[in-house]
Amino acid sequence: MPNKAFAVPEHRRDLNGGRVTTTGKKAPSQAIDTTSGQELFTALNRSKAMIEFDLKGSILSANTNFLQLIGYSEAELIGQHHSIFIEPADAISSEYKQLWTSLAKGTMREGEYRYIAKGGKGYGY
Structure with missing residues (x-):
């Protein structure tokens, strides 16, 4: 069984580590093995806006693309x-609440979601 899976809008659950990652564009919908998926993850991290959450919704990390898009520094986001x-x-x-319950169970969710950046500007994913 793979230990990473993708959902849209890129809420990815790490089955072993209890993490959810969001990126700004649609990623492969099938689960991938992390050994063969490391290169894919690196490419996505370089080209997409990505943020990582624990299964309760707390922010664990965000890449530079996401930080630039949303207008926050990583220090402002971690733990929020x-x-x-x-x-x-x-x-x-x-x-x-159901979104986070579903993600915690490993259910894939697909849809467009609006994020509000620092200062109130909205972005749709």
Whole structure:
């Protein structure tokens, strides 16, 4: 069984490490083995805006592309919850809670999501 899987919009769950990663564009929807997928991950990290969360939604890391797009520094984001990128009313919705419940179970989610950058500018993924 592979220990990484991709979902859209790039919420990737590490089955062993308990992490979810978001990138800004659609990634392969099939699971990949990390030994053969390291090169793919490196290419995605260089070309896509990527952010990594634990399974509860806390931010673990973000690449330079994501930081430039969203306007935060890594120090401002690490440890914050994903909900800083969405409208407050959406953060308390049952749909949002279900999103994180599904991701924690390894369920792939596909859709367009709007992120709010520092200063309030919105981006759709």
